[in-house]
Amino acid sequence: MRVLSQIAVASGALAAFVLALEPAASFDRVQARPSAPDTTENCPGLVAAPRFRVMPASLRLAALASDQVRITYIGHSTFLLESPRLVRIATDYNDYVKPPVLPDVVTMNRAHSTHFTDSPESGIAHVLRGWASDYGKPVRHDAQIKDVRVRNVPTNIRDFAGGTQQHGNSIFIFEVANLCIAHLGHLHHTLNAQQVNEIGRLDAVMVPVDGGATLDLEGMVEVLDSLKAPVIIPMHYFSVFTLNRFLDRMRDKFDVEMNETPSIVLSKSTLPSKPKVVVLPGR
Numbered sequence: 001m002r003v004l005s006q007i008a009v010a011s012g013a014l015a016a017f018v019l020a021l022e023p024a025a026s027f028d029r030v031q032a033r034p035s036a037p038d039t040t041e042n043c044p045g046l047v048a049a050p051r052f053r054v055m056p057a058s059l060r061l062a063a064l065a066s067d068q069v070r071i072t073y074i075g076h077s078t079f080l081l082e083s084p085r086l087v088r089i090a091t092d093y094n095d096y097v098k099p100p101v102l103p104d105v106v107t108m109n110r111a112h113s114t115h116f117t118d119s120p121e122s123g124i125a126h127v128l129r130g131w132a133s134d135y136g137k138p139v140r141h142d143a144q145i146k147d148v149r150v151r152n153v154p155t156n157i158r159d160f161a162g163g164t165q166q167h168g169n170s171i172f173i174f175e176v177a178n179l180c181i182a183h184l185g186h187l188h189h190t191l192n193a194q195q196v197n198e199i200g201r202l203d204a205v206m207v208p209v210d211g212g213a214t215l216d217l218e219g220m221v222e223v224l225d226s227l228k229a230p231v232i233i234p235m236h237y238f239s240v241f242t243l244n245r246f247l248d249r250m251r252d253k254f255d256v257e258m259n260e261t262p263s264i265v266l267s268k269s270t271l272p273s274k275p276k277v278v279v280l281p282g283r
Contacts, residue, residue, distance in 0.1 A: 085147040147176060
């Protein structure tokens with residue numbers, strides 16, 4: 001019941017968020033990189049301070065500092081990320097759960113109705129799909145857009161017949177404000193050493209916690225242990241029961257914080273010294 005009441009309170013904060021946002025700035029040219037990056041170097045995941053500061057969106061809609069990024073939970077597996085130079089990114093952009101402003105960049109982890117759309121608005125400058133049009137082949141993105149780098153790591157998914165669809169999902173990684181933030185997408189399996197190394201050390205991770213449609217609960221905990229992100233943000237849960245089941249399992253090793261609004265502002269200097277699960281209310 002506590003989570004439900006927080007979600008109700010969040011609707012007012014999200015409405016204020018919509019009214020306060022400014023138009024998106026114009027973009028620099030996307031620069032593709034020809035080879036796979038050394039992600040361990042680019043995403044060191046260093047924790048600079050023991051204190052974690054959460055800034056409600058209703059109070060922090062002014063311009064971000066150069067070392068800050070704002071994350072707003074829209075619902076299901078869609079988040080809106082904002083960079084200091086006003087690059088706006090929507091994860092798992094689809095036809096059902098929409099951010100309150102038109103994003104500049106959208107990512108779609110897999111071709112599932114609530115995780116992608118074939119009809120993104122014409123004003124979206126960059127549409128990054130997490131699967132290749134050539135079935136079974138991996139897709140690779142590595143783009144620099146103003147102060148944000150966006151790249152992906154392909155993973156496999158289960159198909160509806162119980163088999164494996166090669167490279168059907170992508171984990172998207174966003175490097176912004178000296179932070180590395182990952183969206184695990186519709187992850188169906190634990191990660192091997194090569195994938196963990198390619199992702200690199202993370203500062204924050206958005207993780208599906210339904211425990212069935214994606215990876216099972218124990219498998220997801222194994223993934224989080226391997227990624228070692230100081231901030232863990234749950235997504236893709238279908239009930240309060242499912243969310244609480246994940247939180248109860250995580251409390252053995254992680255702090256849990258229920259945020260009052262759908263938004264937080266992160267910076268390298270304010271990451272927690274002990275990994276923390278931060279629940280952002282949303283649809």
